[in-house]
Amino acid sequence: MNEWAVTLQDADDETLSLTLAQAHVPALMAAMMHITGSTEHLRGAVRPAVIPLAEEEDGLTEDQRSEARTLALQLLRNYRDAGCPPLTAPDDAMVEEAMAYITGTPLPAEQQVYMREELNLFGEDRRRVAIPAANVPASFRVLIIGAGMSGILAAVRLREAGIPFLMVEKNPEIGGTWYENTYPGCQVDSANHLYNYSFAPEHQWPGHFSAQPELFNYFRRVVQSHELEQNLQLDTAVREARFDEQENEWVVTMQTGDGGTCEESFAVVISGCGQLNSPALPDIPGAENFAGMSFHSARWEHQHDLKGKRVAVIGTGCSATQFVPAIADLPGQLHVFQRSAAWLLPAEDYRQPMSDEELWCFRNIPYYARWYRFFLFRARGNDGLLPFLLGEEGWQGHPASVGPANAELRAAMEDYIREQCGDDSALADALIPTYPPGGKRPVLDDGKWIEALRRPGVNLITEPIQRIEAGGIRTTDGQLHECDILIYGTGFSADKFLHTMKVTGRDGRDLHEQWRGNPTAYLGATIPGFPNFYCLYGPNTNIVVGSSIIFFSECSMRYIMGCLKLQFEEALNTLEVKADVCEQYNRDIDELSRLRAWGSPHVDSWYKNAAGRVTQNWPGTHWEWWQRTKAPVPEDFVRE
Ligand code: NAP
Secondary structure, eight states: OOTTHHHHHHOOHHHHHHHHTTSOHHHHHHHHHHHHSOOGGGGSSOOOOOOTTOSSTTOOOHHHHHHHHHHHHHHHHHHHHTTOOOOOOOOHHHHHHHHHHTTTOOOOGGGHHHHHHHHOTTSOOTTOOOOOGGGSOTTOOEEEEOOSHHHHHHHHHHHHHTOOEEEEOSSSSSOTHHHHOOOTTOBOSSOTTTSSOTTSOOOOOSBTTOBHHHHHHHHHHHHHHTTOGGGEEOSEEEEEEEEETTTTEEEEEEEETTSOEEEEEESEEEEOOOSSOSBOOOOOTTGGGOOSEEEEGGGOOTTSOOTTOEEEEEOOSHHHHHHHHHHTTSSSEEEEEOSSOOOEEEOTTTTOBOOHHHHHHHHHSTTHHHHHHHHHIIIIISSTTGGGGBOOTTOOSOTTOSSHHHHHHHHHHHHHHHHHHTTOHHHHHHHSOSSOTTSSOOEEESSHHHHHHTSTTEEEEOSOEEEEETTEEEETTSOEEEOSEEEEOOOBOTTOTTTTSEEEOGGGOBHHHHHTTOOOOBTTTBOTTOTTEEESSOTTOBOSSSSOHHHHHHHHHHHHHHHHHHHHHTTOSOEEEOHHHHHHHHHHHHHHHHTBGGGOTTOOOTTBOTTSOBOSBOOSOHHHHHHHTSSOOGGGEEEO
16 A cells, blocks of 8 residues: 555545545646556646736636646546546656646747656655765764755755764754744745755645745755764854965864854865845934834844834845734834835745645645645746846836836735735835846745735834934934834844854965955855855845745755765865855856846945945856756866
8 A cells, every 4th residue: 555545535525526626636636647548638628827916926817727627626536436446657658648738838848858857756866975985084074054945955964975064053953044034924935835956855744835934944854864963062153264285175263152262173064144134224323322122023022012102124035024013013112124125926825824624735735745746846936027027228118127028926916015005006106116127036935925914003114224222213304203112123144154253264264354245156155265165045046036945956966965075086185165166157247247127337235245245146147057957067176
């Protein structure tokens, strides 16, 4: 009997029917292939069609969904009544047909491998890089800095390959972002069934975009199930890493929880520090004079009771738009200070729990969960919106757009905001951004943000802040907005990669002096002058729209594992990217960024450094990222 059969055998017709009424139709239809051993049912009239900006995500009408569910019910009943026989393994052609069916988009032949890898239908884990144990030199040891999403991923891959490592984490717990951000309403803003490791898929998420504790617990489970604790040292912050050219190793100084320091050497260092871990406190005059309580959203001080208080929030980005709706009922008065409005991207299920029926489908319908994840990757995750963020040279259209498709997106998003504001056109005017959509990361929205702003006692203040005083915030119109508690929802110093440590490479060169506020790397991972040193979620690896950042980190880690494999195969002491390769690469991505909405000179954001260069984002497609990072090109490196 197969793993799915137990519950399916006990499910009566009524249960099946009620459950399927909530099933995701494209995933359900694709999954039926496994029990029928055929793709015949995918060739009927009901065909999903994912079209960016369309109202119905799967392109189906309610009648079509109902027709598909009736068919699936019949197929599931037949399967159950036949005693749940062993599943038929689909051949490649069937899988390809289902991959194309699920979003109605034919798959370009060259993308079959890429898509099949992401689908990971049978847990093949094709992003894993196998390294023969005999190739790993004796006493070779890797240091991973940070035990957040990327660091844990690195640890899993090194463990699988049998490469010794130590993972250090500055906090007393693992989790990184998912440990530090505990503000009310904190939840993931990528679809949760996609925001988890491809090799450790989780299907029982309680929400479509689950809350922070769920994410934190997931990463804990991965640490436990891969037995990473034995290589993990908490409360340990790297202060300095220096490359010893005699020994070809990194000498790392670490500060431990007791305030002491220790020094250890490693053959390779992998930074999993990421981009969004240093809270940014704005340089507003007088902030130090504020007499009340103040804290940053990523350092939420839960001991303060907001009930009945006068609370001010500075910032209206992804964090504030999550915590303001969660706290809006508590304060007597809530002032929300907006410097720039955020574009809102409709996501009806943003705060919706998964129903019992949906969770049942993930558990009990063979391969349904895999196909659902794949649907998310293709429909929401991939590059569907990217064409709408592309600029056109000499564009003369709406000044806050970068090209015709971007202007179309702008109009649709503006309508969405106006619709929500109803007859309050002044509020709508205030909430419509003056920069092109995609200039900054859009905020996922289910209506709760504007609803919160319209609650009694909540004021949206767009007048610029002049200074902070003991009693509150004074705006440039002279008005003092009194408050007892001030919450900074002001984001992170994203371009200050690795700024909490000194990194010294070849010839004594200092990483931060080399960068001078302009962090660059080759494929976000390797830096000339810094042999055997790698970054995950490094410069220009962030996404504005698209899939989860876990996809990007998994691709990066495969690349880094490829570098280690190359180092072992060629018995190299060091692997160091060539300076001209890195420079050309950065020239290429700068050229691409120039014609992306976030590269527009009219946008100022954390994606850019002080000089206005985009240092955070990957400007290409997911497919291009996957191709570029599949394996290192030996000629890109000085190999010694
Ligand atoms: P953010 O997007 O950088 O937003 C910061 C906000 O503070 C912006 O509205 C900004 O205004 C405002 N601000 C900054 N300095 C200011 C000043 N001096 N005066 C007035 N306003 C000021 O930061 P975030 O909301 O923390 O989000 C950062 C990133 O973290 C997101 O893009 C997302 O990638 C990630 N994130 C993810 C999740 C999730 O998955 N759960 C949740 C939150 C955040 P301007 O726009 O004018 O600069």
